[in-house]
Amino acid sequence: MADDTKPGIRILDRFGAAVDDVIEDNPRAAAFWLLTAFQVETWKVRHLPEGQKLPSGQMGCRLAIEGITRALEHPDEAVLTSIFMPNEIFLAMGLRPMIAEAISDFMTGARAEEGFAVAAEQRGVPESYCSYHKILVGAAATGVLAAPRLIANCSVACDANNITFKWLAERLGSPHRYVDVPYDTSEDSVAYVADQLEELAGVTEQVYGRALDRARLSEFVARGQRTLQAMERTLPMRHRRYLVNDMGLEMQEALALHLLLGSEDAERMALQAERDIPEAKPYDGLELIWVHAAPYFSVPLQKVLDESPVAQIITSDMTFDQTRAGGFEHGPDEPFLAMAERLVHNSFNGPAARRIARIRQLCEKTQADGVVVFCHWGCKETMGASQLMKRDLEAAGFPTLVLDGDGCWRRNMSEGQTATRMGAFLEMLHDRREAAR
Amino acid sequence: MSDESGSVVWYACKYAPAELLAGYGASTRLANVEADTFEAADQLAHGNLCGYGKSLLASALSPDVHALVLTTCCDVMRRIYDVLVERDDIDFLYLLDLPHNTGKAERRLMRSQLARLAAAYGSYSGRTFDPGLALASFAPPVVPTKGHVTVVGAHAPGSLMEAMRESITLPVSNVTCTGARRVASPPSELARTVRAPGCGCDACIADDPAPADALESFLDWYAPALLGQTPCMRMNDVSGRSSLTDGRNQEGIVYHTMKFCDYYGFEYADAAKEARIPMLKIETDGTRQSAGQLRTRLKAFDETLHGMADDVSAAARxxxxxxxxxxxxxxxxxxxxxxxxxxxxxxxxxxxxxxxxxxxxxxxxxxxxxxxxxxxxxxxxxxxxxxxxxxxxxxxxxxxxxxxxxxxxxxxxxxxxPEARTVIDIGGQDSKVIHLTPDGGVANFVMNDKCAAGTGRFLEMMARTLEMPLAELSRQGLEWKHEVRISSMCTVFAESEVVSLIADDTPTPDIIHGLDVSVATKTSALAKRVKGEPPYLMTGGVANNEGVVRALAEVLGAPVRTHPDSQLCGxxxxxxxxxxxxxx
The missing domain is CATH 3.30.420.40 (ATPase, nucleotide binding domain)
Incomplete structure (x- = not known):
């Protein structure tokens, strides 16, 4: 748990400022410092995990940090992808997916996001652009992000996916594959996406000079489906259990489930969660569903949400987006169709009603006290649907707070307003619960 | 948007299938709307959506709108559709899924999407497809006028086009995301499927294609044609867009971006670097506000195109x-x-x-x-x-x-x-950077966009917050000891940051220095946009604030000169x- 007054944070502040100072003139030094910082963090989470966290939480944290750091350490094996892109193809080939949004998030963790975001804006990136993408563009434009051997992203879930990766590929000279995901969920759409994924597999084989073993791919797809099912089973277990989590961990678990879905590690984490949660201590604080990214660096939010007796995030829709209502139709024997089906039916794809239905389902399964819809700066997908979410969820009996801010750029967080809004919301939920008792 | 006849189908994207709908007798119109207020959008969706989307939402709530066809062209349009679905006020509301690629598979998908839309509209209108009506609705190909000014980028609101026509003395061509609707003309083979009504004999009836067959033939050709237009920036392959800014037959380009639309800022950044003809960037929020500033910039651009202020020459004569x-x-x-x-x-x-x-x-x-x-x-x-x-x-x-x-x-x-190559003018209401030609002409210029950040007004407001006159703000700003970062560029948010710093007992000179750096950073970003180069000359009222001048020199990495008469520069x-x- 971080706090701006802690000495460690003050050191990080200086580190971030030092990186900011050199990104334009000495990008190699900046890249080296950042990688070293990530390596230190990787060592820490592996050897000195936060003991109070649930074992599954410790695993989620380790998988996310290790996954990205190792990819940065081994650029020859890295593939730059977007958060919703299925990664089983790469994992089955022994490659290391590197999710763009996670890189930005890690820059924020190192308090080095300011320089990259400003560098991007100075090169013409619109102020209203998603900060995750802006930071990544800044990192590439300044030369801190080395050219990946392959860039592969999908159109889900927002416009930025249609711009950033293409821009990066042109600037960095990397081959680029783009998977277009239709809005509607017909079998035609699934087949269309499956064809594109199969084509991507061929390109990946060519770029890395490795063959994709189809049987191995099916194993990864099967494991991915089992992982999601195990995670789904944890939902009803979460109510009134102390999850010992924080906003950062919530995002790390979501990241692990996208970055490494299909791996043995990710399945182990899900199965561990299934064992941990029923054994966790009882919890009497408020329980919230978090919608979209969480600004884990926000001190006022940390005070009330991170390992706090006041309230905890019971889960987020970023962690539980990869399911299909009624179950999947395609199994591991049709690996490309199975991955395509998961992508087409992702709750972030398609109309807002689909995502809202999934959030409502999460609320019902976890018996949450309320929902926070976090309108991350630049995310028109979430912002545009935020009032629809509020109206729908409140009609279903789940009070909802629409909170504006930024998941990765401190500049766009108005901490005073955030503290007041979240404080008032929690007071309201508390009173509501007391009245019901 | 009003539709007394009830047969108008509104659309908001150049990929909307206007000709297909015309085949059902619909009168199709681009929703070129500018709402007086965004209250409805702010209440039903969110304030941080593009102005066009918010105007569209406000207008679509009018009881006069009966039919609207949107596409999945961008985040905002998809969410506007979601909100309108929830409201359930429009008789025929349809969202057409638009692929991002234009290959064989995508053309097939597009065709099936169009067939679904045709069935839905046929059922709503109670009409059958008439290929003659569809083919008659194709606009003739537009031959680019020689020596014109092109408006490129995001949807150009009507007020921008009005200002263009008033201020630019050359013909203006609109190829923005809604203006560049150029579907290829149908081939003659397709036209042959349309025949004059037969005499009614068995031979004529046998020879006349059934409406369903005519629709199939039409869609076979139409889906690729619709997708094959000059791409907008949401498409994956945008190489076809280079013709919009290549300078052929063009005297100048006005590049329009809209607040909270992300697609076109990227293209502008590249186009500005490679531009062989004068280019002006205009960012609007899709409202009619700031018309004065808009006209100033367009008029100045027109003056740049002519190389000399023609009006004044005429007046002199x-x-x-x-x-x-x-x-x-x-x-x-x-x-x-x-x-x-x-x-x-x-x-x-x-x-x-x-x-x-x-x-x-x-x-x-x-x-x-x-x-x-x-x-x-x-x-x-x-x-x-x-x-x-x-x-x-x-x-x-x-x-x-x-x-x-x-x-x-x-x-x-x-x-x-005379040696100055870049003028940085920060006045009370706006800030501008002008890159000069060696003989004092305008090579390029940029102005801040309808926002007080980085202007004299910003410093005035902060002086008020700090309860001191402007001159004192200037003086005290030089006495700073420690770096303070005012991270927000927004005047309103920066003010709340200043209030927090005051509450933390941060020394006033340090706060002022933070504000000076904030103004300098914003201005430096403008300077980069026009490839500003030293020697820099700062003019305008803020040139009297030495703290800002020094901060600007630091951020730009070059000395910034002032002149005793700089305020009289204009x-x-x-x-x-x-x-x-x-x-x-």
Whole structure:
């Protein structure tokens, strides 16, 4: 748990400022410092995990940090992808997916996001652009992000996916594959996406000079489906259990489930969660569903949400987006169709009603006290649907707070307003619960 | 948006299948709307959506709108559709899924999407597809006019196009995301499927294609044609867009971006680097506000295209010969001050004044003219030519001509500091950076977009928050000891940051320095946009704030000069350009 007054944070502040100072003139030094910082963090989470966290939480944290750091350490094996892109193809080939949004998030963790975001804006990136993408563009434009051997992203879930990766590929000279995901969920759409994924597999084989073993791919797809099912089973277990989590961990678990879905590690984490949660201590604080990214660096939010007796995030829709209502139709024997089906039916794809239905389902399964819809700066997908979410969820009996801010750029967080809004919301939920008792 | 007949289908994207709908007898129209207020959108969706989307939402809630076809072209349009679905006020509301690629698989998907839309609209309207109506609705191909100015980028609101027509003296062509609807003309083989009504005999009936077959044939050709238009920026392959900015038949480009639309900022950044012809970036929020500033920028761009202020030359030719010495009056009517100079035929400034503009630009200008003439010991009749510039230029009576402050600042700066290559002017209401040609012409320029951040107004508001006069703000800003970062560029948020710093007992000079750096950073970003280069000259009221000047030099990495007469730069330029036009 971080706090701006802690000495460690003050050191990080200086580190971030030092990186900011050199990104334009000495990008190699900046890249080296950042990688070293990530390596230190990787060592820490592996050897000195936060003991109070649930074992599954410790695993989620380790998988996310290790996954990205190792990819940065081994650029020859890295593939730059977007958060919703299925990664089983790469994992089955022994490659290391590197999710763009996670890189930005890690820059924020190192308090080095300011320089990259400003560098991007100075090169013409619109102020209203998603900060995750802006930071990544800044990192590439300044030369801190080395050219990946392959860039592969999908159109889900927002416009930025249609711009950033293409821009990066042109600037960095990397081959680029783009998977277009239709809005509607017909079998035609699934087949269309499956064809594109199969084509991507061929390109990946060519770029890395490795063959994709189809049987191995099916194993990864099967494991991915089992992982999601195990995670789904944890939902009803979460109510009134102390999850010992924080906003950062919530995002790390979501990241692990996208970055490494299909791996043995990710399945182990899900199965561990299934064992941990029923054994966790009882919890009497408020329980919230978090919608979209969480600004884990926000001190006022940390005070009330991170390992706090006041309230905890019971889960987020970023962690539980990869399911299909009624179950999947395609199994591991049709690996490309199975991955395509998961992508087409992702709750972030398609109309807002689909995502809202999934959030409502999460609320019902976890018996949450309320929902926070976090309108991350630049995310028109979430912002545009935020009032629809509020109206729908409140009609279903789940009070909802629409909170504006930024998941990765401190500049766009108005901490005073955030503290007041979240404080008032929690007071309201508390009173509501007391009245019901 | 109003539709008394009930047969109008509105659309908001160039990929909307207008011709297919026309085949069902629909009258299709682009929803070129600008809402008076975004209240509905703010309440039903969110404030941080693009102005076009918010205007569309507000307009679509009108009871006059019966049919609207949207596409999945961008995040905002998809969410506007979601909100309208929830409202359930529109009789026929349809979202067409648009692929991002244009290959064989995508054309097949597009065709099946169009077939679904056709079935839905046929069922709604109770009509069958008439290929004759569809084919007749195709607009003839547009031949680009030689020597035109192209508006590229995000949807150009009607007010922008009006301002373009008023301010740009060349033909204007709109190829923005909604303006560039150019579906290829149907081939003659397709046209042959449309026949004149037969005589009714068995042979005619047998030869006439059934409506369903006609629709199939039409869709086979139409889906690729619709997808094959010059791509908008949401498409994956945008190489076809290079023709929009390649300079062929173009005299200039106005690149329009819209607040909270992300697609076009990227293309602009690249296009500006490679531009072979003058390019002006305009960012709007899709409302009719800031029309004055918009016209100033467009007019200045027009002046750039002509290389010289034509109006003033014409005015010079028409002024009556007075005999005797030449005196030119230059008046710069700004938001805070009105400046006036009188120049003689040799270019020497005889008198100059700076007066407060006050509540009325005309009154401020009258006072400035009266004072400057008095100082020069002249009367109005002695003045050979009077040239006005600045925001209030059109409101000043009895001027012979007007020129925008961009052109005047460039000329004035060149006169004051001939070696200057970039002018940074930060005034009360706006800030601008002008990249000069070696002879003092405008190579490129940029102005801040409808936002007080980085302007004199920003510093005024912060001085008020810190409870001190502006001069004191300038003085104390030099005494800073520790770096304080004011991270928000937004005036409102920056003010709350300042309040927090005051609450933390941060020394006032450090706060002021943070504000100075904030202004400098914003201005530096503008300078980069026009490829500004040293030597820099700073003009405008904020040039008197040494803290900002020093911060700017640091951020730009080069010295920033000022001049004792920098505040008069616009008026001096106006008088000088007037003098030039007289052939003096």
């Amino acid at each position: 028409s002024v009556r010969p007075k005999g005797g010495p030449t005196y030119v009056l230059g008046v710069d009517s700004g938001s805070t001050s009105t400046d006036a100079v009188v120049m003689d035929g040799s270019g020497k400034t005889l008198a100059s004044v700076i007066v407060a503009t006050g509540a009325k630009a005309t009154a401020g200008a009258a006072k400035a003219i009266e004072d400057v003439l008095e100082e020069a010991h002249l009367t109005r009749d002695d003045v050979t030519l009077a040239v006005a510039t600045g925001y209030g230029r059109d409101a000043i009576p009895d001027m012979d001509s007007t020129i925008t402050e961009i052109t005047c600042h460039a000329a004035g700066a060149h006169l004051l500091v 008026a001096i330029g106006a008088a000088w350009l007037g003098l030039q036009s007289l052939g003096a």
